[in-house]
Amino acid sequence: MRQRDIPGLRQFLAGNPELSISPSRSNSTMVEGSFSFSAETRGYERIDDTYQLKIIIPDAFPGELPSVIETGGKIPRDGNYHVNPGNNTLCLGSPLRLFFLIREERTLVKFAEKCLVPYLYAISHRLRFGGDFPFGELAHGQEGIVFDYMNLFRLKSREQVLSTLEILSKRKRVANKRPCPCGCRKSLGSCDFRWKINKFRLVASRRWFRQDSLGGNT
Ligand SMILES: [Zn+2]
Known part of the structure; x- marks a missing residue:
C-alpha cells in the first residue's frame, strides 16, 4: 500500500x-x-x-x-x-x-x-x-463560511469579505494598490488592514484564496 x-x-x-x-x-x-x-x-x-x-x-x-x-x-x-x-x-x-x-x-x-x-x-x-454547542454554532454552508470569515477578518459585511478574499488572491504589490476592503476609502497599501492581510497570506496560498476559499472544489 x-x-x-x-x-x-x-x-x-x-x-x-x-x-x-x-x-x-x-x-x-x-x-x-x-x-x-x-x-x-x-x-x-x-x-x-x-x-x-x-x-x-x-x-x-x-x-x-x-x-x-x-x-x-x-x-x-x-x-x-x-x-x-x-x-x-x-x-x-x-x-x-x-x-x-x-x-x-x-x-x-x-x-x-x-x-x-x-x-x-x-x-x-x-x-x-443537549442544548447549544459549547463553542457556539459552527460555520455551515457558504453563508456560514462568509460569516465565519467576517469574524476572522473582523469585517462587517459579506462584500468586505469577498473583496478581502479577492485581495488575498493577488500578489502583494498588486493588492496594495487596490481599494482597501475595510471601508477606509484608502488603498490597502496605506491602511493598517494590510497587516492582517499579510498574516493571512501565510495561512493559505493565493491559488487557494482564488479557487477554494468559499468551499468550492477546483
Ligand atoms: Zn482600510
Whole structure:
C-alpha cells in the first residue's frame, strides 16, 4: 500500500493505534477505524468518547485539508450536527479557520487536535447533554463560511469579505494598490488592514484564496 509523505501521519497513527491506512483513490491517503479522545473546555465537562471515522488526507496536505466521515452512525444526519448533506463529510469549520488553527504546525496531529477533537467534543456534548454547542454554532454552508470569515477578518459585511478574499488572491504589490476592503476609502497599501492581510497570506496560498476559499472544489 502506498504511503505518502504526509506531515504528522506516522505520529498520528502511533497515537491512535485503532486507526490504520486503507486502500484509497489516487491523490489521497485514507485512514480508517476508531478514534478516541479525551477533552474538556473551560466551564464544561470532560468528555471521553470514541467515533468510527474515515479520514481522507489529500496528497497536497497541508495545502489542502483532510475530509472526515463518521461511519458508525453515531452522529445524526439531521442538519443539527454539521454533517454536510450529499457527501456526509463532517463540517469541522470554515476552511480558512481550519488553516488558521494549524498555521503554526501544519501536521495531521495538529489537525486532529485543533480541528477534529473540538468538533467531536461539541458533538458528544450535544448528544449527551443537549442544548447549544459549547463553542457556539459552527460555520455551515457558504453563508456560514462568509460569516465565519467576517469574524476572522473582523469585517462587517459579506462584500468586505469577498473583496478581502479577492485581495488575498493577488500578489502583494498588486493588492496594495487596490481599494482597501475595510471601508477606509484608502488603498490597502496605506491602511493598517494590510497587516492582517499579510498574516493571512501565510495561512493559505493565493491559488487557494482564488479557487477554494468559499468551499468550492477546483
Ligand atoms: Zn482600510
